[in-house]
Amino acid sequence: MPTKSLSFPGSIILILLQSCLTIYTAQNNSHCRSSSCGDITINYPFRLKTAPQNCGYLDTFFVLDCQNNQTILNSKSRAYHVQAIHYSNYTIRLSDPGLDSQNYSSCPIYSSIEYDLSTIYIQYIENIEITFVNCIGPVKNPLYVVNAFCGNISTFSNSSGVHSYVSVGSILISDIEERCTFDRAILASAHGPIKDNTSYSSIHDLLAYGFDLLWYRAMCSECESSKGACSIEKNEIRCRHYCYEDTPFSERSFLSYIVLIGSSAIGKVQIALTVKIQK
Ligand SMILES: *[C@@H]1O[C@H](CO)[C@@H](O)[C@H](O)[C@H]1NC(C)=O
Ligand SMILES: *[C@@H]1O[C@H](CO)[C@@H](O)[C@H](O)[C@H]1NC(C)=O
Ligand SMILES: *[C@@H]1O[C@H](CO)[C@@H](O)[C@H](O)[C@H]1NC(C)=O
C-alpha cells in the first residue's frame, strides 16, 4: 500500500528527519503589497512593472503591464491579455489581444501554436486546440463550423470564393478537406465555457476566454536551491528532500515505514521529506 508522508503524525516524522532536514524558508515578499489592474489581483511571483523588482520573480515573464485597466503579459514579441491569475492552483489564463469577446468577427492576431510561452517556469496545461481552415467553396463536414475569415486574403487568388471554418479539437491532416488549407491552430482552456462545439459564437466565447498556463515553478527556487525536488500535486507545491539516494519516503510501503520506526536507527534511515511550501 503506497503511503504519503503527510499522513503520518508530525512528531514522528520530525524526529526521523532532524538529521537530514534542510531548513526551508518561505518566499520573501511580505514587504510587497498586492496590486491590481482591472479585476486582476497581482501578487508574487507576478508584479506590475511599476512595482519594486523584488516583489516578483526575477524572470521577465512575471512582469505585467497595465493599460486602461487591461493587464498585459509581454513575452518575446507578443503581448497577451491576462484574463485571470489563480494563486490556488498556480495558473494564469491568457487570451489573444485580437479577440474581442463582444465581436464575433474578431480574430486572433497570433497564429498557430508555437509554444512560445513555455519556459522552465511555465507549462501549458489542459488546453484544447481550435483549428482554423479556409476552403475554396463551401464544405459540409460536421467538424467544420462556419467562421469569420481570419487568414491573409492576399494568399487567395479568388477571395470571394473563400469559406472559413473553425473546428474544436485537433483535426487530423486527413480531416482537412481537399479544397481547404490549414490557417492556424490556437489553444483554449479545457475549463472554458464551451456549451456547443458546433456553434461559432460558443467557440468564439471559448477563444476569448483564453488558455491556461501553469507557473508553480516560479515558487520553487528556494526548494531547488536547497537541492529539493519541486513538484505540484493536487494544487500543492511539494519539496522533496532525499537524504540518501534511495526510494523516496512517499513511495515506500507502509510496512517498510513501520520497520524504519522500529529499527530507530535514525542516522541510517533513508527517508524523504514532503513539505508543503509556505505561501
Ligand atoms: C527580504 O526583502 C527585503 C527588502 O528587499 C530585504 O531587506 C530582506 O533582506 C529580504 N530578506 C531575506 C530573508 O531575503
Ligand atoms: C479603471 O478602473 C477604475 C476602477 O474601476 C476606474 O475608476 C477607471 O476610470 C478605469 N480606467 C480606465 C482607463 O478605464
Ligand atoms: C484554477 O482554479 C480556478 C478557480 O478555482 C478555476 O476557475 C480554474 O479553472 C483552474 N484552472 C485550471 C487550469 O485548473
Ligand SMILES: *[C@@H]1O[C@H](CO)[C@@H](O)[C@H](O)[C@H]1NC(C)=O
Ligand atoms: C469586429 O471585428 C472585425 C474584424 O476584426 C472588425 O473589422 C470590426 O470593425 C469589429 N467590429 C466592431 C464593432 O468592433
Ligand SMILES: *[C@@H]1O[C@H](CO)[C@@H](O)[C@H](O)[C@H]1NC(C)=O
Ligand atoms: C499576406 O500574404 C502576402 C502574399 O503572400 C504577403 O506578402 C503579406 O506579407 C501577407 N500579410 C500578412 C499580414 O501576413
Ligand SMILES: *[C@@H]1O[C@H](CO)[C@@H](O)[C@H](O)[C@H]1NC(C)=O
Ligand atoms: C470567384 O469565386 C466566386 C464564388 O465562388 C465565383 O462566382 C467567381 O466566378 C470566381 N471568380 C473567378 C475569376 O474564378
Ligand SMILES: *[C@@H]1O[C@H](CO)[C@@H](O)[C@H](O)[C@H]1NC(C)=O
Ligand atoms: C463536441 O461535443 C460533443 C458532445 O459534448 C462531443 O461528443 C464531441 O467529441 C465534441 N467534438 C469535438 C470536435 O470536440
